[in-house]
Amino acid sequence: MDFWVWWLIAAGGFGIALVLTTMPELGMLGVGALAASGVAGVTDNVVIQVIVFAVVSTALILVVRPIARRSRTQSPELSSGIDALRGRSALVLERVDATSGRIKLAGEEWSARALGDEDSYEPGSQVSVVEIDGATAVVM
Known part of the structure; x- marks a missing residue:
């Protein structure tokens, strides 16, 4: 062979x-x-x-x-799921304070709360998403 x-x-x-x-x-x-x-x-x-x-x-x-x-x-360059929502801007729909509120994030309505205990955001203002805690966006 x-x-x-x-x-x-x-x-x-x-x-x-x-x-x-x-x-x-x-x-x-x-x-x-x-x-x-x-x-x-x-x-x-x-x-x-x-x-x-x-x-x-x-x-x-x-x-x-x-x-x-x-x-x-190396981490992937494309974020998905809740990782993709961190750092995005959102529109306040209902007053957001340390306990409750509603925002419009990525075309969807989310429950939200403020990062700081004394912080509050009025409807129509822009906020930034810091993290997602369960089904609630933590904003500042």
């Missing part, structure tokens, strides 16, 4: 191991085995095939792993 077939079998083995263990490094080793298979189709020199396998696999691991690690630690 030719060496390129063995490299393809190795790539398949790495692919199966990748699926079973979810270790992305195994996928990169599989790509290295595919590159070595391509070289094996051109030359019968096993040393060159192993060098290509090692170089391609190592290069992928050194380049892709830091990018993947960085993308896992």
